[in-house]
Amino acid sequence: MLQRESLLFVLVSALDVFMTYILLSHSGGQFVESNPIARFFIQEWGPKGMVYFKFATVAFVCFLAQVIVRQRPQAARALLLGATALISVVVIYSLTLLLRHGDVFIDDVGFIKPVIQWWA
Numbered sequence: 001m002l003q004r005e006s007l008l009f010v011l012v013s014a015l016d017v018f019m020t021y022i023l024l025s026h027s028g029g030q031f032v033e034s035n036p037i038a039r040f041f042i043q044e045w046g047p048k049g050m051v052y053f054k055f056a057t058v059a060f061v062c063f064l065a066q067v068i069v070r071q072r073p074q075a076a077r078a079l080l081l082g083a084t085a086l087i088s089v090v091v092i093y094s095l096t097l098l099l100r101h102g103d104v105f106i107d108d109v110g111f112i113k114p115v116i117q118w119w120a
Helices: 003-025 036-068 073-100
Strands: none
Touching: 003 036, 003 073, 036 073
């Protein structure tokens, strides 16, 4: 049950991780993580900590939805769709920041700075 809703939630959450990584790693300190718990994981364990924290949260929400769906299917669906909507707003906001401050992400030659060194 809830495969479609769960998949959408996981995909949007992956976009959130990707956008957060781009904004934090290629902005020269111009952007910071606004979630204090996520910021703690980033400060303590770097990008890996961010990925682990965000996907642990995703796993918890998906697990919770699977527990709830047995008694209240509509509530479980609402949980996943609400969480997806919330994360979507964050992704859209991150994309807006990227577009408004795009010059931070362009190198001297005019190319987008490469998104590598993920695990450095």
